[in-house]
Amino acid sequence: MLTLEELNAASQQQFTALLDGTYEHSPWIAEKAWHRRPFASLAHLKRALVEVLHEAGREAHLALIRAHPELAGKAMVAKSLTAESTNEQGKAGLTDCTPQEFEKLQRLNADYNAKFGWPFILAVRGPRGAGLNRRQIIDTFERRLANHPDFELAEAMRNIHRIAEIRLNDKFGFTPKMGNLVWDWAEALAEYSEAEDALTVTYLSDAHRACAARLAEWMREGCSFDEVRIDAVGNVVGVYHGTDPTAKRLLTGSHYDTVRNGGKYDGRLGILVPMACVRQLQRAGKRLPFGIEVVGFAEEEGQRYKATFLGSGALVGQFDTGWLDQVDAQGISMRQAMQAAGLRIEDIAALQRDPAQYLGFVEVHIEQGPVLDALDLPLGVVTSINGSVRLMGEVVGQASHAGTTPMGQRRDAAAAVAELVLYVEQRAAQVPDLVGTVGMLDVPNGSINVVPGRCRFSLDIRATTNEVRDACLADVRAEAQRICERRGVSLKLEETMRAAAAPSAPEWQRRWEQSVQALGLPVFRMPSGAGHDAMKLHEAMPQAMLFLRGGNAGISHNPLETITNDDAELCVQAFDNLLSQLQ
Ligand SMILES: [Zn+2]
Numbered sequence: 015m016l017t018l019e020e021l022n023a024a025s026q027q028q029f030t031a032l033l034d035g036t037y038e039h040s041p042w043i044a045e046k047a048w049h050r051r052p053f054a055s056l057a058h059l060k061r062a063l064v065e066v067l068h069e070a071g072r073e074a075h076l077a078l079i080r081a082h083p084e085l086a087g088k089a090m091v092a093k094s095l096t097a098e099s100t101n102e103q104g105k106a107g108l109t110d111c112t113p114q115e116f117e118k119l120q121r122l123n124a125d126y127n128a129k130f131g132w133p134f135i136l137a138v139r140g141p142r143g144a145g146l147n148r149r150q151i152i153d154t155f156e157r158r159l160a161n162h163p164d165f166e167l168a169e170a171m172r173n174i175h176r177i178a179e180i181r182l183n184d185k186f187g188f189t190p191k192m193g194n195l196v197w198d199w200a201e202a203l204a205e206y207s208e209a210e211d212a213l214t215v216t217y218l219s220d221a222h223r224a225c226a227a228r229l230a231e232w233m234r235e236g237c238s239f240d241e242v243r244i245d246a247v248g249n250v251v252g253v254y255h256g257t258d259p260t261a262k263r264l265l266t267g268s269h270y271d272t273v274r275n276g277g278k279y280d281g282r283l284g285i286l287v288p289m290a291c292v293r294q295l296q297r298a299g300k301r302l303p304f305g306i307e308v309v310g311f312a313e314e315e316g317q318r319y320k321a322t323f324l325g326s327g328a329l330v331g332q333f334d335t336g337w338l339d340q341v342d343a344q345g346i347s348m349r350q351a352m353q354a355a356g357l358r359i360e361d362i363a364a365l366q367r368d369p370a371q372y373l374g375f376v377e378v379h380i381e382q383g384p385v386l387d388a389l390d391l392p393l394g395v396v397t398s399i400n401g402s403v404r405l406m407g408e409v410v411g412q413a414s415h416a417g418t419t420p421m422g423q424r425r426d427a428a429a430a431v432a433e434l435v436l437y438v439e440q441r442a443a444q445v446p447d448l449v450g451t452v453g454m455l456d457v458p459n460g461s462i463n464v465v466p467g468r469c470r471f472s473l474d475i476r477a478t479t480n481e482v483r484d485a486c487l488a489d490v491r492a493e494a495q496r497i498c499e500r501r502g503v504s505l506k507l508e509e510t511m512r513a514a515a516a517p518s519a520p521e522w523q524r525r526w527e528q529s530v531q532a533l534g535l536p537v538f539r540m541p542s543g544a545g546h547d548a549m550k551l552h553e554a555m556p557q558a559m560l561f562l563r564g565g566n567a568g569i570s571h572n573p574l575e576t577i578t579n580d581d582a583e584l585c586v587q588a589f590d591n592l593l594s595q596l597q
Pocket residue numbers: 269280281314379546
């Protein structure tokens with residue numbers, strides 16, 4: 015097995031020979047990376063190789079891509095692949111394709127080459143390193159055929175870096191054990207869903223309660239937390255005591271509910287990563303001078319009821335009992351749902367934490383955006399969480415016959431909202447980092463031959479500061495009034511959620527930065543465009559977040575959301591580094 019010591023001590027020629035085969039037929043990459051020695055960690059070496067390629071430019075990227083064989087292509091059939099490629103394509107079962115699959119892959123290869131002019135590159139050992147199956151390979155191939163060429167070129171390079179990462183792991187005999195654990199936990203948790211072919215876990219559904227029970231079981235049995243409970247709003251709380259059980263605690267966690275048809279890592283990663291750290295501590299028989307309290311928040315996404323952050327809100331004393339009368343799409347009130355789940359509503363107020371007993375709050379979360387993926391960076395340190403506001407609106411006009419009502423005599427509710435949608439888009443585009451979205455548009459009981467009498471819509475505005483957000487909302491409200499007056503329709507706008515921008519506490523942000531640096535990775539700072547539980551805890555104690563890269567260009571709230579086991583491993587190590595700094 016290769017070691018870093020060996021590599022760091024090697025001549026350029028030896029170094030290149032030791033890394034032979036990491037990047038297909040391209041020893042020049044290792045030759046250049048040699049100048050960046052010594053490498054403090056395997057992650058550092060991987061990063062150096064990535065940086066060599068960043069600096070090499072488009073022509074070098076194309077040459078590297080073209081040095082790869084086609085998937086299940088002629089070279090595979092003629093058995094003229096490199097040893098590494100033979101191993102990978104064989105493990106993915108591509109050598110055992112049915113005639114139909116083989117034919118399909120040949121057609122895809124031809125279409126892909128015709129569109130892009132280079133071979134399709136896929137890290138067939140996949141995000142867990144264990145191998146994609148042929149169905150997954152063909153699905154990915156078809157999906158990526160639709161990409162824009164510039165994006166696809168970058169995606170091919172990202173796959174090449176992943177292939178190199180796995181080849182390096184093999185050379186070093188390295189297994190990301192903690193990353194695999196986190197990845198497998200996330201996979202097992204995703205088995206609980208309200209929908210058959212999608213991941214949907216909304217507040218207090220059967221799937222939701224099964225997730226809570228599973229998390230509690232893992233905390234208790236797999237990780238040996240000292241205290242594990244499901245609290246009055248459904249949060250799963252695990253405490254690992256410090257050397258002194260009354261010592262202050264580090265609070266951490268994220269949510270386990272999902273959006274409809276969501277991803278496996280959104281929220282859950284922030285519960286599983288600290289769980290893995292506690293498991294390691296416990297197995298090493300180690301206690302820290304402070305306690306660790308990991309909370310799986312019951313609700314963050316606002317899917318079943320209009321209220322959001324039910325879980326983390328309760329910890330800062332913000333559970334509004336008025337919410338209990340809200341009803342879901344089936345007419346079940348939150349009170350009924352909570353009672354059916356055996357939650358004691360009268361105990362919610364007591365969930366409020368006393369900040370004096372905590373060091374602070376940290377949250378790990380998948381980025382849910384394309385920034386880290388585009389930079390080929392596994393981790394990002396969050397500087398602040400954008401402030402947001404959400405509203406539900408309804409415009410009421412007059413439903414009338416689509417054939418007999420002249421254009422000038424209509425009071426079309428949907429057309430009024432359409433005007434507003436375009437205004438929101440144009441207004442938000444004027445300010446950097448300001449975003450405005452109408453994500454829901456509905457004409458209740460609409461009909462093809464009826465002028466819409468009613469139109470319901472949602473509005474979501476986010477910005478790095480509260481002032482920028484509020485100025486946008488004020489303009490949108492004023493414009494909505496103008497549109498509705500002009501069209502003779504009426505407007506109702508109800509604010510359903512408002513969250514203040516939450517800048518990271520400088521000393522906690524610095525700790526994350528040091529944790530990332532200690533891994534041998536560059537520190538990259540970024541704001542969070544999405545809201546997170548940390549913005550609730552922000553109101554009670556210092557907080558800071560760490561982002562993990564999402565694959566597939568960071569897509570989230572989508573089944574394509576993905577992470578790798580190696581990235582998850584780095585995330586666990588970064589969390590561990592943070593714990594070390596607090597001792
Ligand atoms: Zn989330």
